[in-house]
Amino acid sequence: KKIIVATKNKGKAKEFKEFFASFDIQAISLLDLPESIPDIEETGTTFEENAALKAEQISERFNTAVIADDSGLIIDALNGRPGLFSARYAGEPTNDQANIDKVLQEMQDVPDQDRHARFICVLAIAQPGEETTFNTGYCEGYIHRNQKGDHGFGYDPIFIPKGYDVTMAELDPDKKNQISHRKNAIDQLEKWLHTL
Numbered sequence: 001k002k003i004i005v006a007t008k009n010k011g012k013a014k015e016f017k018e019f020f021a022s023f024d025i026q027a028i029s030l031l032d033l034p035e036s037i038p039d040i041e042e043t044g045t046t047f048e049e050n051a052a053l054k055a056e057q058i059s060e061r062f063n064t065a066v067i068a069d070d071s072g073l074i075i076d077a078l079n080g081r082p083g084l085f086s087a088r089y090a091g092e093p094t095n096d097q098a099n100i101d102k103v104l105q106e107m108q109d110v111p112d113q114d115r116h117a118r119f120i121c122v123l124a125i126a127q128p129g130e131e132t133t134f135n136t137g138y139c140e141g142y143i144h145r146n147q148k149g150d151h152g153f154g155y156d157p158i159f160i161p162k163g164y165d166v167t168m169a170e171l172d173p174d175k176k177n178q179i180s181h182r183k184n185a186i187d188q189l190e191k192w193l194h195t196l
């Protein structure tokens, strides 16, 4: 069994492969396809809209069920930024290190008790002839004062999940996959995955 995951993000693609392997499903990302897929412009104003744009365009192209992930980091002290703009917070093209540097700099004077943040993951499933469906997962935590660890991707080196004293990038990847926003969203797909 196979499913296309409409992502070009290497970190996401790796995690989807790991999650879906446990359902005996092979996750095929856009990076795995022989043809190069043009970038999809994320013009939506919500995570749902952007996830739907990605899932629907790729589903139409291949006439098959497609899952897409729109995700990001929401920081209270920054009024929800980087939010929808998490991937390109420090500019185009995506540069995880530049994004981390920008957040750490903006959070420099924020006291410990005000450093709450959450990761969000919105999954859209598009299928030919059907309404697109959505599932959302969160992971609560705090923004650390410097970066630590080199697992994962994106903002993992500065995010301390609630109840832990290490960053997401210091956790074993299997552990991240037990507590992450992506895991919490994928859990809600369990029934649907069994119908594939």
Ligand code: ITT
Pocket (backbone or CB within 6 Å): 006, 007, 008, 009, 012, 042, 054, 069, 070, 071, 072, 073, 086, 087, 088, 094, 099, 119, 152, 153, 154, 155, 156, 180, 182
């Ligand atoms: P695709 O659209 O091709 O899937 P993208 O990286 O552009 O890739 P998004 O627009 O959804 O995807 O941006 C998500 C960004 O949010 C991502 O680049 C990271 O900076 C951040 N992010 C999402 N999930 C994360 C995670 O598990 N750990 C750390 N950062 C994460």
